[in-house]
Every structure is written in structure tokens, then in C-alpha cells.
Amino acid sequence: MPGGAGEKTEKATPKRRRDERKKGNVMFSQDVVAVATLFASYIALRFGIPIMVSALDEFIQYCFQVIGNVPNQGLNEVGSELASHMIGTVAKASALPLLATVLAAVVATFAQTKLLVSFEALRPKFNRLNPLEGIKRLFSLKSIVEVFKNVLKITILLILIYRFVSGSLLQFSQYMDSDIGVSLASMRDLGFQLLVEVGIAFVVISFFDYLYQRWQFERDLRMTKEEIKEEYKQTEGDPKVKGKIKELQRKMAQSRMMQAVPGADVVIRNPTHFAVALRYRPGKDVAPVVVAKGQDEIALRIVAVAEEHHVAVVENKPLARALYAGAEIGGIIPPDQYGPVAEVLVYIYKLNHKTL
Structure with a gap:
């Protein structure tokens, strides 16, 4: 029967929300984090390419300089120097994009969880080893939505890449007769254009994913009428017991009054x-x-x-x-x-x- 005592038809109480939050169960959309890191990477690359090019140019010059000293220093010593310099170059070139990506992921996560830090999710849950529970999760609404969402993202990505490649073939062929600097700048601009189109598409997907995750979260938090009554008993006390206590207090007060x-x-x-x-x-x-x-x-x-x-x-x-x-x-x-x-x-x- 709809609305029965065993069906979760009631909104979650504030206590239920606090308890779930302590367990680390909060509304969270992974797609929002992915989009935030995507655009952070775009901005970092947009402003960080000169730094990367400079670091790479410096490394190439260093390589030619070291190679020229191989007869004097020995191959092992030169190899060690190149490896050390290469690590420094990679660190310098990737520092800005890496820092921007990590910062964006942290901000997007804490913005959704409201600065929640919980280690409850790290505890082992042995019920996940149950094959029946695994099958239920596999064919649950959440899993179906995730599969549909991933297929949609891959489809959109393939369509955008196809449009990009097919529309840029003529321009790619002209790079053979162009200056290498001009060609690289043009390819960079085209790459950023593709990244923006992919980002906009993923923003739309993440927006609807956020709405879905919020609906799913509220749905999972719903309580039965019996659960609400039981929670009220735990927090406020059993009404029958409270009534008996009040009755006893009233009788004691009357007894003192009569005395x-x-x-x-x-x-x-x-x-x-x-x-x-x-x-x-x-x-x-x-x-x-x-x-x-x-x-x-x-x-x-x-x-x-x-x-x-x-x-x-x-x-x-x-x-x-x-x-x-x-x-x-x-x-x-x-x-x-x-x-x-x-x-x-x-x-x-x-x-x-x-x-x-």
C-alpha cells in the first residue's frame, strides 16, 4: 500500500542529516569536480605555456652542451646530469598545471561537502563482499545513470574530436609550408578551442548530474514514519514514559499539598x-x-x-x-x-x- 509504515515517504529529519554527515554521507557530484579541474587545467596551460616552452628550450640547450662534453666527462656522468636536469625541467613545467588542478579539485569538493572531513568512508565494509549486494548495486538506478552518463560523455567527446579533426585537415596541411613557430601557435589555439568546446559540453552534463545527485541524496535519506517516531523517542523520550513521569510528579505534588x-x-x-x-x-x-x-x-x-x-x-x-x-x-x-x-x-x- 503506498504511504505504508514501511515505506520511506518522509523527509529526513535534521538529526538524520547530522548523523549521515558524520558518516561522510553528503551530496556530491564527481562531474562537478571533473569540470572544475578541466577548466583549471585550461587556465593554467593558457598562462603557463611560456614557462613550459622556456623550460623545454633551456633543457634542449643544456642537452647539446652536455653532449659536447661526453669525451671529457664520460657517458655515465653525463647520463646522470641529464637525468637530474630532466627531472627539474619536468617539475618546473608541470608545477603550475598540477597545482591549479589540485586546488580546483579541493575547492570543488569542499564546496559541495561544506568543508567536511570524514574517515568513516575509509573503514572496510564487509557487506560489499556479498555477491547479492554487488548484483543489486550493478542493476540499481544509480549504476544505470552512471553508465548512461559515461556513454554520453564519450559520445560527445568523440563527436567534438571528429568535428575538430575534419574541420582542421586543410589547416593542418598548410603547416608543411609554414614557419614552425606560427604552426605551433596555431595548433595551440585550435587545441584550446577544442578544450573549451569539450568543457562547455561537460558543464551542461555536470549541471544535470548535480541536480540528479541532489535528488538521489534526498531520496536515499528519506525515512519511514516508524523511523521518525523511534528517533523522537530517542531524543525526546517515549511519550508514554513521559506521561507516566508527569502523572507521578503530579501525584507527589498533590501528596505534599495534602500534607x-x-x-x-x-x-x-x-x-x-x-x-x-x-x-x-x-x-x-x-x-x-x-x-x-x-x-x-x-x-x-x-x-x-x-x-x-x-x-x-x-x-x-x-x-x-x-x-x-x-x-x-x-x-x-x-x-x-x-x-x-x-x-x-x-x-x-x-x-x-x-x-x-
């Missing part, structure tokens, strides 16, 4: 709906204090405890309602009730032959 009723001076009731127990100790209390209050069943229990311990019970409907609504347990009565309460206490004290 304070015997120490009250008077209980004002209405006559069954509300009951408020008051205590006043001259010199200790600045005003009468509410030691207990309740409604309906609790009001009847307060009255019963008061009568059992010979605490005076006075029926005053408006005063009982006002005290119940305006005073908290353990707090003094509202100032506007000082007069009516004082009258009740004076009456009670007269009956008990006490004085305020």
Missing part, C-alpha cells in the same frame, strides 16, 4: 467546585499564604483532610473562585483579597479565641 493542609488556618470552599487552604503566621508571613488549592475531586479531598484535622472550613463562593484563580500554591494571596480574607481570619480567630 500541608493540617497546618492551615482556614479552608475557603465553593462549596464543592473549589477549595483553597490558607495559612497566616503573624510576624512570619507578610500576608496569608496558599498552602493548597484544588478543583472538584481535589477540592473535596482538601475539605475532607481539613475536617479530619479540625481545620475551619468556610463557604464563600466568590472568594474561593478569586483565590483559586489569582494565587499560586506557596505564594501569598493577591492584594485585592486582603480585606475579604482578613474578615474570614478574624471570624475564625474569634471562634478559636485567638488574636491576629
Whole structure:
């Protein structure tokens, strides 16, 4: 049945996203990184070719110079010098493109993962050794999309190369009669033109791949209703347990309240709906204090405890309602009730032959 308890139809919660991020599971498109490195390489080559040509020219001149000294130095010594110089030349010529490519890959990766560094993905996962799981991954939607994407990239690349070669054959044939410097400059420009066309095509592919990876990532993070309920229980506590705790706390508070009723001076009731127990100790209390209050069943229990311990019970409907609504347990009565309460206490004290 669609939308059933076992189907992942709900969006991932913030906690689920945080947990997956800790595991290194974030939205990531490899094609975005590939395009970033491609254009970084293009820019590096565009500005770095003079450096490469200079390094190569210097190396060639050095080679002719060393070859001329072979009779004097010996073949082994010359070979060692050439190898050392060649390594330096390669390092100098490739430093800028290599640095630009690495920097672009790092920036593109961290931009997508939001500076995430996680070693969870490096841990061995033995479930990947399961042939059945491998077959499932092989025929999964993600694998099919990856195959389609790779075929599309290869097809586009072949088409662009074919167009480039077929459109440049005439120009290539003219290089035989041209200056070598001019020919190399022309070939360089044609190569950069092809690189730009390939880059633009791959940008379009990477854009759609980014959208797909984002959709796939959100789809994989979806949760079932049961998973959300279980997560809520783990973070907020089981509602049933919390309800029982609140009920227990309420009963304990009522028990403490009932224990304070015997120490009250008077209980004002209405006559069954509300009951408020008051205590006043001259010199200790600045005003009468509410030691207990309740409604309906609790009001009847307060009255019963008061009568059992010979605490005076006075029926005053408006005063009982006002005290119940305006005073908290353990707090003094509202100032506007000082007069009516004082009258009740004076009456009670007269009956008990006490004085305020």
C-alpha cells in the first residue's frame, strides 16, 4: 500500500542529516569536480605555456652542451646530469598545471561537502563482499545513470574530436609550408578551442548530474514514519514514559499539598467546585499564604483532610473562585483579597479565641 509504515515517504529529519554527515554521507557530484579541474587545467596551460616552452628550450640547450662534453666527462656522468636536469625541467613545467588542478579539485569538493572531513568512508565494509549486494548495486538506478552518463560523455567527446579533426585537415596541411613557430601557435589555439568546446559540453552534463545527485541524496535519506517516531523517542523520550513521569510528579505534588493542609488556618470552599487552604503566621508571613488549592475531586479531598484535622472550613463562593484563580500554591494571596480574607481570619480567630 503506498504511504505504508514501511515505506520511506518522509523527509529526513535534521538529526538524520547530522548523523549521515558524520558518516561522510553528503551530496556530491564527481562531474562537478571533473569540470572544475578541466577548466583549471585550461587556465593554467593558457598562462603557463611560456614557462613550459622556456623550460623545454633551456633543457634542449643544456642537452647539446652536455653532449659536447661526453669525451671529457664520460657517458655515465653525463647520463646522470641529464637525468637530474630532466627531472627539474619536468617539475618546473608541470608545477603550475598540477597545482591549479589540485586546488580546483579541493575547492570543488569542499564546496559541495561544506568543508567536511570524514574517515568513516575509509573503514572496510564487509557487506560489499556479498555477491547479492554487488548484483543489486550493478542493476540499481544509480549504476544505470552512471553508465548512461559515461556513454554520453564519450559520445560527445568523440563527436567534438571528429568535428575538430575534419574541420582542421586543410589547416593542418598548410603547416608543411609554414614557419614552425606560427604552426605551433596555431595548433595551440585550435587545441584550446577544442578544450573549451569539450568543457562547455561537460558543464551542461555536470549541471544535470548535480541536480540528479541532489535528488538521489534526498531520496536515499528519506525515512519511514516508524523511523521518525523511534528517533523522537530517542531524543525526546517515549511519550508514554513521559506521561507516566508527569502523572507521578503530579501525584507527589498533590501528596505534599495534602500534607500541608493540617497546618492551615482556614479552608475557603465553593462549596464543592473549589477549595483553597490558607495559612497566616503573624510576624512570619507578610500576608496569608496558599498552602493548597484544588478543583472538584481535589477540592473535596482538601475539605475532607481539613475536617479530619479540625481545620475551619468556610463557604464563600466568590472568594474561593478569586483565590483559586489569582494565587499560586506557596505564594501569598493577591492584594485585592486582603480585606475579604482578613474578615474570614478574624471570624475564625474569634471562634478559636485567638488574636491576629
